[in-house]
Amino acid sequence: MSFDLVLFGGTGDLTWRKLMPALFQAHRHGKLPQDGRILAVARDERSDDEYRAFIKDRFAEVEESKRPSDEEFARFAALLHYRRMDLSQPEHYAGLRRWIEEERPGGPADTAVLYLATSPYLFPVICEQLGAAGLNGPRVRVVLEKPLGHDLKSAQEINRVVRSVFQEQQAFRIDHYLGKPAVQNLMALRFGNALFEPLWRRESIANIQITLAEGLGVGTRGDYYDTTGALRDMVQNHALQLLTMIAMEPPSTSDADAIRDEKLKVLRSLKPFSPETVARDVVRGQYRAGTVDGQAVPGYLDEVKVPAGSRCETFVALRTEVQNWRWAGVPFYLRTGKRLAARDAQIVVNFREVPHPIFPGTRQANKLVIKLQPEDGLELHLLAATGGGNNETLSPVSLDLDFDKAFPSERVGAYERLLLDAIAGRLNLFVRSDEQEQAWRWVEPVLDAWTQDTVGPRPYAAGSWGPPAASALVARDGFAWAEEQ
Ligand code: BG6
Numbered sequence: 001m002s003f004d005l006v007l008f009g010g011t012g013d014l015t016w017r018k019l020m021p022a023l024f025q026a027h028r029h030g031k032l033p034q035d036g037r038i039l040a041v042a043r044d045e046r047s048d049d050e051y052r053a054f055i056k057d058r059f060a061e062v063e064e065s066k067r068p069s070d071e072e073f074a075r076f077a078a079l080l081h082y083r084r085m086d087l088s089q090p091e092h093y094a095g096l097r098r099w100i101e102e103e104r105p106g107g108p109a110d111t112a113v114l115y116l117a118t119s120p121y122l123f124p125v126i127c128e129q130l131g132a133a134g135l136n137g138p139r140v141r142v143v144l145e146k147p148l149g150h151d152l153k154s155a156q157e158i159n160r161v162v163r164s165v166f167q168e169q170q171a172f173r174i175d176h177y178l179g180k181p182a183v184q185n186l187m188a189l190r191f192g193n194a195l196f197e198p199l200w201r202r203e204s205i206a207n208i209q210i211t212l213a214e215g216l217g218v219g220t221r222g223d224y225y226d227t228t229g230a231l232r233d234m235v236q237n238h239a240l241q242l243l244t245m246i247a248m249e250p251p252s253t254s255d256a257d258a259i260r261d262e263k264l265k266v267l268r269s270l271k272p273f274s275p276e277t278v279a280r281d282v283v284r285g286q287y288r289a290g291t292v293d294g295q296a297v298p299g300y301l302d303e304v305k306v307p308a309g310s311r312c313e314t315f316v317a318l319r320t321e322v323q324n325w326r327w328a329g330v331p332f333y334l335r336t337g338k339r340l341a342a343r344d345a346q347i348v349v350n351f352r353e354v355p356h357p358i359f360p361g362t363r364q365a366n367k368l369v370i371k372l373q374p375e376d377g378l379e380l381h382l383l384a385a386t387g388g389g390n391n392e393t394l395s396p397v398s399l400d401l402d403f404d405k406a407f408p409s410e411r412v413g414a415y416e417r418l419l420l421d422a423i424a425g426r427l428n429l430f431v432r433s434d435e436q437e438q439a440w441r442w443v444e445p446v447l448d449a450w451t452q453d454t455v456g457p458r459p460y461a462a463g464s465w466g467p468p469a470a471s472a473l474v475a476r477d478g479f480a481w482a483e484e485q
Contacts, residue, residue, distance in 0.1 A: 002035035002109040003423045004100050008126060009117035010040025010051070010082065014145060016058040018176075019117060021066045022415035024059075027076050028068070031412075031420055035109070039081045039099065051082035087118075087126055093133035100135070108139070113172075113422050115143040123148075124161040131165035143172040143422050146237055147228065151447065152440040159433040172422045173431040177238040178245075179414030179421075181403060182376040184429075186245050186347070189370075189378070196368075197250070199351070200326075206365065207331045207479050209348040210242050212372075213340040215292050217462070218314070222305030230284075230316045234336040236443045240267065241431065242347060243332060247322045256427035260435060267438040271321040278449035283458065283469045285315035287339040290462030297339065297462045311456040314338045317470035318446075319477075331477050335470060339462035341483075345373035348482045359383075361393045369482070377402045 005023075007015050026032040040051055056077070059067050068076060083099065085092040101108050114130065116123055123144060130136055144162070149155030162171050177183060190196060199205070212234055218225040225233065244263035251258040273282070288299040300306060300314050315337030322332065351366040369379040378401045383394040404411055412420075421429055458467035465471075465483060474481055 001033040004037050004109045004112045006039045006114045008041050011042040014117045018415045021062045026416045038079045041085045045084050048081050052077040093129045097133050113141045127161050127165045136165050155440050175237050175241050176414045178429040179418040182372040202330050206350045206352045209333045212336040213344045214338050215343045217339045222303045226312045229313045236439050239334045240439045260432045264435050269322045269324045273445040275449045281319040283317045284313035285460045285467040286457040287462045288459045292463045313457045315466045346371045359394050
C-alpha cells in the first residue's frame with residue numbers, strides 16, 4: 001500500500017513533539033507502509049534537507065527511548081519532504097495537488113492523508129481551498145486535530161465547512177485518548193470476554209470514576225490555556241470519550257459507525273445540566289503555588305502569559321448520570337486537572353458491596369481499575385483469605401495485569417496507532433461530527449453557568465488532588481475517590 005501524508009503546520013509543536021516521533025516509531029517498528037512520503041507544509045522557505053535537519057534537532061527534546069540513532073534517522077528522513085505554502089493562496093494548493101497526483105514516481109499513492117496540525121481557526125480556509133483545488137477525491141482523508149471549536153456554534157461551523165468539502169467517512173477527528181492502548185483494551189475487555197458484561201450495569205456497579213490527572217502545569221501554553229480551561233481542554237473530549245467507551249451498549253459489529261452510533265447514544269443520555277445542578281454537581285478549581293515531585297512550583301496566576309486575575313479553571317470534577325436502563329442512578333464522576341499530586345489517568349469501576357456480609361472486618365467492595373497512565377494495565381481488586389492468623393478475616397488482594405510487561409514488543413503509542421489507522425482508513429478510533437457536537441451541547445450549560453457565577457474557581461495547592469469540594473462531591477453520595485478509599 002502506498003500513501004502520502006501531508007502535515008499542515010509542519011514546523012509546529014504538535015508535529016515535532018507528537019507526530020514525527022510517532023511516525024518514526026511506526027517506521028522503526030516496520031508498521032508504516034513501505035511506499036510512503038511525508039510532506040511537511042509551513043509558511044517559511046526551507047529545502048527538504050533543512051527541514052530534515054530541523055526535525056533531527058527537535059528529536060533531542062523527545063524521550064530518549066523514542067530518539068533515532070543517526071542511521072535510523074537517515075532512513076526515516078528519506079521519507080520527509082518540505083513545501084512552503086501560503087494557506088490563502090489557491091495556486092499553492094494547485095501546486096500541492098500536482099505534487100500528490102503528478103509528481104509521484106510511479107503514479108498517485110493509494111491514499112493521501114491531509115493532517116491539519118494547525119491552529120483550528122485555519123481549518124475552514126484550508127478545507128475550502130482543498131475543495132477548490134479538487135483535493136477532496138475519494139482517496140483523500142483529512143485529519144482534524146483538537147481543539148475542534150470552543151463551543152457548539154464554532155464546532156458546528158467547522159463541521160459545516162468540512163462537510164461541504166469532504167464526506168463524513170473522509171474526516172478523521174482525532175481524540176488521542178482513543179488511541180491509548182488501555183482504551184482498546186477496554187473494548188476488548190467488554191466485548192471480547194463474556195465475563196464482565198452481565199455485571200456491567202446498575203445492579204452490580206455502585207459508581208464509576210474517571211480521573212485524568214496531570215502533574216505538569218500549563219508550561220508555556222498559558223495564553224492558549226487561559227482561553228480554553230480544563231472543561232474544554234480535557235472534559236469535552238478526552239473524559240467524555242472514555243465515558244462513552246465505558247457506558248456504551250455492545251455494538252452489533254466492530255464497524256466504525258456501529259461503535260460511534262452507540263457512543264452517540266451515551267452522549268445523548270447524559271443528564272443535562274441546569275444552573276442549579278452546575279452549582280451542586282460541578283467543582284472548578286485553579287492551582288496555587290505548591291510542591292510537585294519535591295519541586296516548588298508557582299501558582300497558575302504566576303505562570304507566563306496568564307493574565308492577572310484570570311478565572312480560568314485548571315481543575316474540574318463533576319458528577320453525572322447516564323439516563324438509561326443500564327445505568328439509571330449510577331453516579332459517573334469525572335475529574336481532571338493540572339498540577340495534581342501525580343500523572344495518573346485511570347478509570348475505576350466500583351462494584352457494589354456483598355449483599356449480606358458473613359466475614360468480620362473489611363467490607364471493601366470489588367473494583368476494577370483500568371489504568372491509562374503512566375503505565376497501562378488492569379487491576380481487579382478482590383478480598384481473599386490470605387492464610388495468616390484468623391482465616392475468617394479477609395484481606396484485599398489484586399489481580400494485576402501489566403500490559404507493558406505482558407506484550408512488551410507490541411505496545412503502540414496513541415499517535416502512532418491513530419496515524420496508522422488514518423493511513424489505513426480505519427475510523428473506529430476517530431470521533432464523528434455528531435458525537436463531537438453532542439459533547440459540546442452537554443458541556444455548554446456548564447460554561448454558561450460559570451460566566452454568571454461571581455465566585456470563580458476554588459483554589460487548590462499544586463501537588464494536591466484538587467479543592468476539598470471535589471471530595472465532598474463524591475462523599476455526598478457515600479463514596480470516595482480511589483486514593484481516599
Ligand atoms: C491535550 C491537552 O489534549 O492532552 C493538554 O490539550 C494535555 O493540555 C494533554 O496536557 C494530555 O495528554 P496526555 O496524553 O499526556 O495525557
